[in-house]
Amino acid sequence: MHEELATEILLGSLPPPYRMIGDIHQRVTRSSVAFLAFFSHSAYVATFEPRNVSHALSDSNWVNAMHEELGNFERNHAWDLVEPPPNCRPIGTKWVFKNKQGENGMVVRNKARLIAQDFCQKEGIDYEKTFAPIARLEAIRILLQTEEMDVKSAFLNGFIEEEVYVRQPPSFESARFPDQAYKLRKALYGLKQAPRAWYARLKSFLLKSGFVMGSVDKTLFLLSRGGDTLRVQIYVDDIIFGGSSHVWVSSFAEQMSREFEMSLMGVFQFFLGLQIKPGPEGIFVHQAKYTxxxxxxxxxxxxxxxxxxxSTNTALDADEDGEAVDQKEFRGMIGSLLYLTATRPDIQFAVCLCARYQASPRTSHRQAVKRIFRYLKFTPELGLWYSSGSSLSLRGFSDADHAGCRIDHKSTSGTCQLLGTxxxxxxxxxxxxxxxxTIEAEYIVAASCCSxxxxxxxxxxxxGLRFGKIPLLVDSTSxxxxAKNPVLHSRTKHIDVRFHFLRDYYKKGDIDLIHVVSANQLADIFTKPLEFDAFTRLRGWRCVDNALIKGEIESQWTGLIALLV
Known part of the structure; x- marks a missing residue:
């Protein structure tokens, strides 16, 4: 049984390939429709982003966007124009302009945001506590509901306790009272306490509506009555929700729209830069546009x-004798790639390795980063496939590369956790x-995976999901x-005590440590560069009916990562 469990590589089957349309007339017609749609849409939005306020005032679309933003302030009663108290230096304000793009890259909205210059705020005077919880990406992947809401000017709904004054918006000063300032009733984008104020307001509303906060995730709210359940996940001003009853979902959307000014985005397709394609067989999550x-x-x-x-021959180090490269460009490349790892676990190790050299990048480091981009050129459409027919079993894999770093000889930890497929x-x-x-390195990473x-x-x-012993698959029997045998304490005196909680949870029955052969260790892809065959097998192939034990691999693009056909 354990061998069967250890050899499952999970992610179900691929979504059915999209049919190719061979008829030329149909393709021309579709292109013409898209062409006309683009130009009809462009008449209502500006396609450029202004450099400053003066540039924005030259275009009526951006002027309308700024008026819309100021209208939100008035509707929410966010401020009052008053004479500032003596010796008060109001916080400056600034316009920020951004084009909102759809999944196809087309500009769908011109967004003008008035923000406060928070660097002028003083702790204890302009703000106190600032912390606000935010959903982890793991929580978003676990939930992946089919509805999304966006709160218009969400932070304007949060009440602030401090007495804060801000300057009038640039180019929109009052002609009668140009020297007065706005006293804030509610939070303004840019204020240090704005996220906390908005979260407190939304949390209070949901709790009064009968929701219960998650015991661990404070951005998760649940409402259960009878056999129906409604789940709400908060990511700043974006709200993901779904439930077992369509009536409940519709009722919640109406309730939120009455309390806050909301945009109901409908089917969950584009979120935080992630492209999400739901279907009857499952959900495909990718970042092809971003790539x-x-x-x-x-x-x-x-x-x-x-x-x-x-490459497996790559051995990065400080390379102090190498030629220095543009640090700003190198950091920009690393930052862009780190965001892509949200749906591309196959580049996680390579990106994290290159990120260690951002302080003093050299030509060799830049070449390694360029290699990652060239790999993305080869696989731009890869993403995560979540099968709707997946079971709800929880398991994890952990692996370590002992003394893998050439500079300080520290080991590299790699872990992955799967829910069903x-x-x-x-x-x-x-x-x-x-x-x-090696034992210590493997033991440390197993403890991390356990947590x-x-x-x-x-x-x-x-x-409402309950689990018994959770399988944790490790390829080190030692x-x-x-973890299992306390008699071996004499051999592990050098291991930090804090990692021995792994043994405690094994004894409690929460974790079941299982050996898996190194060739089947999924976490190996997160610890070192691999040859093409091993890399593609762990990245995209899956085993069926203990095929890995028999050495019979089925050639399909499934597994840790899937391919959008």
């Missing part, structure tokens, strides 16, 4: 494709201390023995 954008941004669109993100969490990071043995599994277990308990 194309960053390839174009860094002029890698015409580069030669590569089949892996990093869905890869919902993964990590690749350098360990905090030098491991004196993540326990968090997921607690979070899923709010959904590390498993250390």
């Amino acid at each position: 194309r954008d960053i390839l174009k941004k860094f002029e890698m669109g015409d580069s030669k494709p590569m089949t892996t993100p990093m 869905s890869l919902v969490s993964w990590s690749s990071r350098k360990q905090a201390s030098v491991s004196l043995s 993540q599994l326990l968090w997921m277990k607690s979070t899923l308990s709010d959904f 590390a498993i023995s250390v």
Whole structure:
């Protein structure tokens, strides 16, 4: 039974391939419709982003966007124009202009945002506490509901306790009272306490409406009556919700619209830059548009494709004798790639390795980053596939590369956690201390994976899911023995005591440590560069009926990551 469990590589089957339309007339017609739609739409929005306020005032669309923003302030009674008290220096305000794009890259809205210049705020005077919880990406992947709401000027709904004055908006000063300032009743974008004020307001409303906050995730709210359940996840001003009853979902949308000014976006398709394609067989999550954008941004669109993100011969170090490169550009490339790892676990290790050299990047480091972009050129459409027919079993994989860093000889930890056939969490990071043995390195990463599994277990308990022993698959029999057998204490004196909680949870029955052969260790992809065959097998192939034990791999693009056909 354990061998069967250890050899499942999970992510279900691929969505059916899209049919190719071969008829030329149909394609021309579709192109013409898209062409006309683009120009009819462009008549209502500006396609450029203003450099400053003067530039924005030259276009009627941006003027309307600024008036819309100021109208939100008036409707929400966010401020009062008053004479500021003596010795008061009002906080400055600034216009920020941004074009909102749809999934196809077309500009769908001109957004003008008036923000406060928070660097002028003084702690204890202009603000006190600022912390506000925010949903983790793992929580978003676990939920993945089909409805989304966006709160218009969400922070204007949050009440602030401090007495704060801001200057009048640039180019929109009062002709009668140009020297007066606005006294804020509610939070303004840019204020340090704005996210906290908005979260407090929304939390209070949901709790009064009968919702219960998640025991672990404070951005998760649940409402259960009879056999129906409604779940709400908050990510700043974006709200994801779904439930077992369509009536409940519709009622909640209406209730929120009455309390706040909302935009109901409908089917959950584009969220935080993630493209989400729901279907009857499952959900496909990817960042194909973002991938194309960053390839174009860094002029890698015409580069030669590569089949892996990093060569097995690559051994990065400080390279102090190498030629220095533009630090700003290098950091920009790393930042763009780190955001892409939200749906691309296959580049996680390579990106995190290159990110270690942002302080003093050299030519060798830049070449390694370019290799990742060339790999993205080869696989721009990869993403995560969540099958609707997946079981709800929870399990994790952990692996370590002992002394993998050439600079300080610290080990690299790699973990991944799966819910049924869905890869919902993964990590690749350098360990905090030098491991004196392979056993210690494997034991440390297993403890890290255990803590993540326990968090997921607690979070899923709010959904009514209960788990017994959670399988944690490790390819080191010695590390498993250390956790199971207290007699081996004499051999583990050098291991930090804080990692021994793994043994405690094994004894409690929360975690079941299971050995998996190294060839089947899914977390291996997060610890080191791999050859093409091993890399593609762990990235995209799946086993059926213990095929990995028999050595029979089925060639299909499923597994840790899927391909949009």
